[in-house]
Amino acid sequence: MHDLKALRADPAAFDAALARRHLPAVAESLVKEDEQRRAALAELQEAQGQRKGLAKEIGQAKRKGEDTTEIEARGAALRDQIATLEARANEIQKRIDDVLQRLPNQLDASVPDGKDENDNVVVHQRGEVPSFSFEAKQHFELGEALGLMDFASAGKIAGSRFVMLRGVLARLERALGQFMLDTHTGEFGYEEVTVPLLVNDAAMYGTDKLPKFAEDSFHTDDDRWLIPTGEVPLTASVMGDILSAESLPRRMTTLSTCFRSEAGSAGRDVRGMLRQHQFTKCELVSVVAPEESEAEHERMTRAAETVLERLGLPFRRVLLCAGDTGFGAAKTYDLEAWLPGQQAWREVSSCSNTKDFQARRMNARMRKEKTTVFVHTLNGSGLAVGRVMIALMEVYQQEDGSIIVPEALRPYMGGLEVIRPA
């Protein structure tokens, strides 16, 4: 959501921000609507004041036993007038909100211009891209050969874009999730939280998944949504709150299942478990004072990177350009792991600073001196468990199709060092 007062104060800046997103200007028409809104509001408040006065007069007159027929008639007329004024003010407000709700967040000054992912900027790369003396396989070839990655059964019972992991591969996924949680809670001060996987409209709207991205998520018969990411329940948990300055920063992490309808990605990544309707992700969310969010963004991204480093997976940090930055984000770093089988860098984390964009939508504030200010919210994957597993399988694969378990994970795997065919 956007600040109407800021728009009014500097319409040109508002349009300039939209232009960076390659969107048309709207400030002029919004400023006009806002003038109408305020005029209507002034009229309404004037009439409400009159109603208050009249009601008081009638009350006093009745107590004295005087006849109030005449004033009551004036009151009745006023009531109708107020109803009309109220309807008009609401209608203008709704028109403004409908436009504002659908406008993306303003980009941070440090975000590079650009059209799509080709204009993203690689910030740094960590770890060596491995070379193989044989032809590296893709994760699904490895997994199916091991007999531990079962797409056929999943397809039978659920459809495409689902998988059943078996045996030590199922355990590997579990191990990765535990390892991520332990790292973030133990070393980075995140509070572990288990969350509802079904949420209401308000939570989805507050985390900017509605109204624009309704078709990307699954909706239930009883009017709830399957969470597309743990970000939704974690962030929306402070919805409507006024937080004390001492309670910030608030850092939360959850290991949750996520659900995506993947409408509109037909034909993309159809093979394997890169893009599923259901996947596990360790999510990081921070709620911080406005002046802290930039530093928090770096800190959060470092937390996510640390997991990749411990697992010995080569990755790079990418700063998304203007055209590739998501709707709610002011600035986003993606972490991309190297997939030897695919010979490609693939996203395993996306860390965003939304600044006050979500906070405004869900009305989450903090106390500051005599007043309140909107908090800043950040979210990042720390990390996408399924995709990290894919990277791990491909990076640690051996010529015979076995997979070496990275040292950091062995305590979580009962000491297992190599995954071999079942």
Place this chain on the structure above:
RNA sequence: GGAGAGAUGGCCGAGCGGCUUAAGGCGCACGCUUGGAAAGCGUGUGUACGUUAAUAGCGUACCGAGGGUUCGAAUCCCUCUCUCUCCGCCA
């Protein structure tokens, strides 16, 4: 799923059509008092929008949420949400 009770300011709690500008208490802040503290006394104590240079004033709205009745609603009516008690079912 069935039956019942409830939701009021940071917290407790009264109010159940107009004298509410939401009583009273607790907490908190500031001041007085004191050698110092406690106690005591006094004053203040929410959010949003509008107006404004202003986080000063002034105005409007807000008693779980949304509708309705009325000249007037915390108070009456309807719908919904959540909490509690009991019953049923159940991992």
